[in-house]
Amino acid sequence: MTDKTENRVYSFRDGMPTGPDVAALEKRWKDIAIGDSVPYEEVEKEIGAEWRSERFRTVTTAWRARIIERGLVLICEPGRAFVVATGEQISAMTHGVLSHIVRQSKAQRKRLSTVRPESEIEKQTVEHHGRMMMMIERESKKARLNILPNSQPDEPVRISPPEKATA
Numbered sequence: 001m002t003d004k005t006e007n008r009v010y011s012f013r014d015g016m017p018t019g020p021d022v023a024a025l026e027k028r029w030k031d032i033a034i035g036d037s038v039p040y041e042e043v044e045k046e047i048g049a050e051w052r053s054e055r056f057r058t059v060t061t062a063w064r065a066r067i068i069e070r071g072l073v074l075i076c077e078p079g080r081a082f083v084v085a086t087g088e089q090i091s092a093m094t095h096g097v098l099s100h101i102v103r104q105s106k107a108q109r110k111r112l113s114t115v116r117p118e119s120e121i122e123k124q125t126v127e128h129h130g131r132m133m134m135m136i137e138r139e140s141k142k143a144r145l146n147i148l149p150n151s152q153p154d155e156p157v158r159i160s161p162p163e164k165a166t167a
Contacts, residue, residue: 016055018062021047025063032072038082051079098144105137 024046029038040051049055060082064074073085075093083089112130117123 018059021059022063022066025059026066032067032084034072034084034086036084037077038074040079040081043082095144095147098140098147101140102137102144105133105140109133109137 025043028042028046029036032038040056043060044051044056047056047059049059064082067074067084073090074082075085075089077083109130112126112133115122115126117126
């Protein structure tokens with residue numbers, strides 16, 4: 001006879017808790033440092049879920065959130081491993097994030113343009129949201145162009161004339 005709890009389907013709110021699996025991952029990789037790699041196969045063995053499964057994604061998302069609390073960022077090497085990101089890798093992601101923000105704000109402006117307001121307040125709200133999306137889009141595009149810090153000195157270097165040599 002099979003155990004009835006083995007095949008139990010959990011609803012969204014009654015699902016299996018991630019805490020024990022996250023604790024197991026934290027215990028296994030407690031001394032993780034920048035540049036370290038954690039292969040998906042080892043994580044699969046630790047939590048008992050295939051890397052393409054929803055359970056794997058749920059547990060590793062919670063684990064990555066706990067790792068961020070320790071001041072480290074885990075990024076994915078798709079299909080292979082989690083890697084503890086360096087500052088350079090984290091900074092390199094900024095351009096993609098800004099591109100995403102621009103696309104999202106543009107899509108939201110398009111959705112807002114289809115609204116047929118039923119009252120003056122709703123019309124003002126929609127227009128205000130449209131202006132905000134336009135501003136976010138404009139500023140994000142500017143920021144994306146100026147992704148590197150300013151290399152100009154704050155104050156120009158002053159060169160004094162040469163002193164006369166006394167011989």
